[in-house]
Amino acid sequence: MRVGTPTLAAVLLGLIALPACSSSGPSPGPSPSTSPTASPSRGGLGGTLRVAAPAGVDTLDPALADTAAEASLLRLTTRQLMTWTTDPAVGPPDKPVPDIAASEPEISSDRLAYTFKIRDSVRWDVPAGRQLTAPDVVRGFKRLCYPGALSPALPYFLATLKGMPQFCVGLARQHTGDRAAAHLEGTTLPGVHADSDNTVTFHLQARTDDFLSLLTLPAASPVPTEVLRGEQAPGTLTPFASDGPYRIVEWTPGRVLRLRRNPEWTPQVDPVRTAFVDGVQIDVGGTAEAAQARLRSGEADLAFGSELARSDAITLTRGKSPAARDEERGAQVALVFNLRHPGPLLDVRVRRALQYCADKEAVARALGGPALAVPSAQVLTPPTLGYQPRDLYATKGSRGDPGRCQRLLAAAGYAGQHLSVVPVVPDAVSEAGAAGILGTGAAVLPPLMAGFANAGVTLAPLPVRHDIAALAAGGLTTADWDLALVVVAPSWPGDGARSVFQPWLSVGGANNLGGYQSPPVSLGITNAVAAPDEREEKGRWAALDGFVMREAPWLPLARVQDVLFQPSAVGGWNYLPSLNNADPTQVFLPPRPAGT
Numbered sequence: 001m002r003v004g005t006p007t008l009a010a011v012l013l014g015l016i017a018l019p020a021c022s023s024s025g026p027s028p029g030p031s032p033s034t035s036p037t038a039s040p041s042r043g044g045l046g047g048t049l050r051v052a053a054p055a056g057v058d059t060l061d062p063a064l065a066d067t068a069a070e071a072s073l074l075r076l077t078t079r080q081l082m083t084w085t086t087d088p089a090v091g092p093p094d095k096p097v098p099d100i101a102a103s104e105p106e107i108s109s110d111r112l113a114y115t116f117k118i119r120d121s122v123r124w125d126v127p128a129g130r131q132l133t134a135p136d137v138v139r140g141f142k143r144l145c146y147p148g149a150l151s152p153a154l155p156y157f158l159a160t161l162k163g164m165p166q167f168c169v170g171l172a173r174q175h176t177g178d179r180a181a182a183h184l185e186g187t188t189l190p191g192v193h194a195d196s197d198n199t200v201t202f203h204l205q206a207r208t209d210d211f212l213s214l215l216t217l218p219a220a221s222p223v224p225t226e227v228l229r230g231e232q233a234p235g236t237l238t239p240f241a242s243d244g245p246y247r248i249v250e251w252t253p254g255r256v257l258r259l260r261r262n263p264e265w266t267p268q269v270d271p272v273r274t275a276f277v278d279g280v281q282i283d284v285g286g287t288a289e290a291a292q293a294r295l296r297s298g299e300a301d302l303a304f305g306s307e308l309a310r311s312d313a314i315t316l317t318r319g320k321s322p323a324a325r326d327e328e329r330g331a332q333v334a335l336v337f338n339l340r341h342p343g344p345l346l347d348v349r350v351r352r353a354l355q356y357c358a359d360k361e362a363v364a365r366a367l368g369g370p371a372l373a374v375p376s377a378q379v380l381t382p383p384t385l386g387y388q389p390r391d392l393y394a395t396k397g398s399r400g401d402p403g404r405c406q407r408l409l410a411a412a413g414y415a416g417q418h419l420s421v422v423p424v425v426p427d428a429v430s431e432a433g434a435a436g437i438l439g440t441g442a443a444v445l446p447p448l449m450a451g452f453a454n455a456g457v458t459l460a461p462l463p464v465r466h467d468i469a470a471l472a473a474g475g476l477t478t479a480d481w482d483l484a485l486v487v488v489a490p491s492w493p494g495d496g497a498r499s500v501f502q503p504w505l506s507v508g509g510a511n512n513l514g515g516y517q518s519p520p521v522s523l524g525i526t527n528a529v530a531a532p533d534e535r536e537e538k539g540r541w542a543a544l545d546g547f548v549m550r551e552a553p554w555l556p557l558a559r560v561q562d563v564l565f566q567p568s569a570v571g572g573w574n575y576l577p578s579l580n581n582a583d584p585t586q587v588f589l590p591p592r593p594a595g596t
Contacts, residue, residue, distance in 0.1 A: 045278070045588070046277065046278045046589075047279075048279040048280065049277045049279070049281070049301050049302065049589065050281055050283070050299070050301045050302075051280060051301065051302045051303065051304055051584070052282075052283055052286070052290070052303045052304070052306070053073075053291070053303070053304040053305060054285065054286050054287055054288045054290065054305065054306050057070055058070065060073070060074075060240060060251070062218040062219060062223075062240070063143050063144055063146070063149070063153075063218075063219050063223075064151060065218040065219065066153075068579055068581065069304040070218070071579055072304040072305070072579045072581055072584055073282065075244070075576075075583065076246040076280060076584055076585060077243075077246055077259070077262075078218060078221040078244050079270070080099050080215055080216055080222075081098070081116055081137065081215045082097065083096065083272055084096065084216055084272075084492070084493070084578050085097050086272075086575065086576055087272065087574075090271055090272060093493060093577070094383070094493040096213055096215065096216050097271070097272065099271070100118055100132060101116045101117065101118065102117040102120075103117065111204075111207045111208075112204045113202065113204070114204070115201045115202075116137075116199070117198055118133070118198045118200070119269050120198075121266060122243060123243065123264040124226070124241045124242070124264060125241050125242040125243070125262045125265075126224055126226045127226070129264045132224075132243050133194070133197045133198065134194035134195065134197055134199055135194045136222035136223060137194070137200045138193070138200065139222065140220065140222045140223040141161065141191070141192045142167065142184045142187075144168075145158075145168035146184070147180050151219045152219070153214075153218075155509070155510065156214050156217075157191075159205070159525075160205060160208050160214065161191030161202065161204065161205070162191040162203040162205050163203075164189065164191050170187060171183055185225070191203050206530050207529070207530040207531075209530070210495040210498055210529050213494065213495055213496065216578065217491075222243065224241050242262045242264075242265070244265060244270075244585075245267075245270065245275035246260065246262055246265075246279075246280060247259060247262040254284055255283070256281065257281070258281050259282075260279045261275070261278060272585070273585035273586070275585050276588035277587070277588065277589060280584065283300075291303040291306045292308055295565050296323075301569075301589065302582060302584060303565075303581075307563060307564045310367060310368065310443060310563075313563035314368045314369075316565075317372060317563060318371075322566075324565065324566075325563065325573070326371070326561040326562070327562050327563075327575050327580070328382070328562075329489055329490065329493065329562060329580060330380075330381040330384045330489055330493075330559075331381070331487055331489035331559070332488055333363070333376075333444065333485065333557045333558050333560060334486055334487075334556045335485055335555040336483065336486055336513050336514045336553070336554055337351055337354075337482070337514050337516075337552070337553055338482050338484065338513075338514050338515070339514045339517075340514065340515035343482070344412075344417060348552060349408065350414050350417075351552035352408065353405050353409045354405065354457070354552075355392075355552060355555055356395060356402075356405040356455070357400055357405040357451055357452045357454075357455045357457055358452070358557060359399050359450065360376070360377075360399070360400065360557050361375055361399045362399070363375075363447050363557045363558050364398075364557075366446070367558055368561070372561045372563065373558045373559065373560045373561065374559050375398035375557070376556040376557060376558050376559045377390065377391035377392070377394070377398075377549075377556055378390060378391070378392075378546075378556055379544075379545045379548050379554065379556070380497055380545050381559050384490050384494075384500070385494055385534070385537065385538060386537065386538050386541025386545065387541075387545075388538070390546065392546070393549075400454070402451070402454035406455050409455070409456075409457070416456050417456075418457075419452075419458065419482040419483055420460045420462055420480065420482050444485065445459075445461055448485075483555075484514070487560075488500060488504060489580075492577070497528065498525055498528070498529060501521060501525050502525055505518075506525065518548075521547070528541045562580055564580075564581065564582075566582070569589070570582075570587050570588075571590075572587040572588045573587060574586050
């Protein structure tokens with residue numbers, strides 16, 4: 001979910017509260033790319049995958065990618081040391097698997113060092129082509145704090161890699177251009193070291209059990225020196241060199257992206273991308289509604305960063321349509337309390353009282369009922385590691401308790417509150433699913449307002465739809481709103497709890513719209529990822545969840561299933577939670593008449 005580019009000061013601020021932690025050669029290139037072998041039952045190879053990407057793609061730079069649409073695009077053109085798979089024969093869906101890494105890493109006994117061997121014959125699509133090397137991996141991590149273009153994923157690595165904060169401060173002093181590039185290439189980052197051309201070792205500040213998941217992020221992509229030498233401004237829309245199955249051959253900003261097979265890629269050294277189609281055309285822009293209409297009419301095969309409008313999702317799901325794919329990635333609808341300006345919400349007694357105002361059952365019913373939405377009561381959701389069912393503010397049938405809400409507000413001296421609520425509905429690219437689930441908030445707001453009204457609290461929706469980027473960047477002043485209606489989901493499956501707590505609830509978090517500040521949350525994140533085993537990690541995340549809900553910076557409303565449309569003519573449609581979409585490198589197409 002895009003919220004704007006962070007500043008280095010902001011992301012370093014989130015580390016100040018953390019305590020000091022302690023703890024006991026290139027191969028020759030392949031011949032030009034050969035297509036994977038297709039079985040007759042799969043309908044053969046070839047064709048052009050037609051993709052609708054409403055609201056655009058803001059960057060082609062993996063370091064800056066922060067939306068589902070960008071992640072889906074980069075799945076086609078980039079690779080990482082570790083990644084996710086949809087193939088049970090390769091690995092489970094909630095555990096990272098080796099990508100450009102030749103195998104699982106060698107991990108030191110104190111779990112502070114991870115050593116990877118790089119696969120032979122993973123090659124860059126640069127002039128004359130060349131093998132991807134360990135220095136390319138190192139360069140990718142150094143670039144995350146390039147001046148003027150800080151990666152949205154930088155906070156994860158500032159808190160994880162040894163020496164990363166100091167390296168970034170030094171790089172920031174170089175401004176941009178040749179000085180920054182020279183510093184980046186000539187200065188050591190202690191946390192990432194190229195032991196040889198095909199071996200790289202990571203040194204961590206403390207035990208970090210979700211480290212392999214962090215390595216799956218687009219921001220963890222290697223970067224060739226050829227790109228750095230030609231770089232004028234990181235984040236521009238200039239196509240990067242590709243090490244994935246496709247390369248960008250045409251880019252008309254705001255209109256179309258065309259990709260063709262990367263001649264340097266070979267399926268024999270890529271365990272997760274089958275790359276059945278010959279090319280991909282991504283039509284950029286338009287509305288989410290238009291993208292879904294094209295998908296349903298057969299004019300598009302996939303939609304990046306867009307899912308079915310909730311009304312359509314409910315209709316298709318109730319009709320048991322095989323085209324409606326309902327998937328669980330742990331998304332939930334919640335109200336975020338604005339703690340950035342003086343007012344009653346700064347009083348925790350008020351925030352706790354408001355937990356009883358919401359008729360969550362009615363909200364869930366408006367979002368599709370038991371098959372698609374159920375009441376929620378905490379930060380974490382299943383299937384995220386650490387989720388343990390609890391409700392600190394339980395009411396009968398999750399219908400709210402207006403009387404108790406009124407009494408608690410009166411006891412705190414704040415009876416009869418008037419609060420403004422803004423549906424923070426990201427554009428369709430910013431958060432795949434949020435626009436479809438919430439729309440403009442029209443379905444959710446009436447039952448929400450009715451529940452609060454029963455407790456004597458007036459919710460006044462702001463008349464203008466705001467996306468999350470505008471809100472965070474100052475599209476609204478902090479005094480303009482009290483509650484923000486949002487969709488929150490982990491950024492990766494399995495051990496993705498950190499991807500909820502760190503950006504949404506920690507000091508300096510990129511998605512921390514309400515300005516909630518609690519140093520114990522940063523400490524809790526550090527302790528959870530440093531747990532000695534999975535059982536202990538689950539317990540620590542659950543304890544952190546309980547602590548946050550006692551502080552009540554959010555009001556969780558409903559856990560929701562994401563619903564996507566699968567055209568009947570598209571084969572190999574395999575859901576990838578990190579994209580909230582089908583893996584575009586797995587799909588295959590039937591023969592089509594020329595020109596379609």
